[in-house]
Amino acid sequence: MAMAIAADFKTNADQACRAAEEFVNVYYDTIDKRRQMMTRLYLDNATLIWNGNVVNGQEALGKFFDALPAKQATQNQTTVLVVTCGTVKFDGNKHRYFNQNFLLTAQVMPNSIVWKIASDCFRFQDWSS
Structure with missing residues (x-):
């Protein structure tokens, strides 16, 4: 029984790591190259908190992402x-x-x-x- 639980945990952890890596790649590629598509990554009623400022819902998220500057502080750096x-x-x-x-x-x-x-x-x- 313990081996099955350990195997299930490893399977779930591996799946979570793959999903996280895929999400990060999609998120940052989208914000860098297709910013107008960012709202598709969020639920209709999602909340974003950016530097303490709350942004709620698709329309507000779209306006927020459109207003962001084009460059990131650590662009092209590890x-x-x-x-x-x-x-x-x-x-x-x-x-x-x-x-x-x-x-x-x-x-x-x-x-x-x-x-x-x-x-x-x-x-x-x-x-x-």
Whole structure:
């Protein structure tokens, strides 16, 4: 029974990784080359939160994507998204949950590659009691 569960998990994990890779390729190819088609990737009532600004629904999404600048900050560079979460306590305050996303970009040096932060987004995750 344990072998079957492990095999099912591996199958599901592999499927999720393939779907994620395919989605990322489609998403960024579309936003770079066919921006007018971006809304087809979203449900009719989808919500996008971009730098804290909420965009709801197909019409608003279409206007939003049309208004974006053409170039990306790390275009044609190798990038990695690192997602972290946990708890943190600052100077005698209570522990708080947080999540943080780093967009790292590879900087080619003469003898190595150095990863530098292109974007850093830190958020506390506070829940009502």
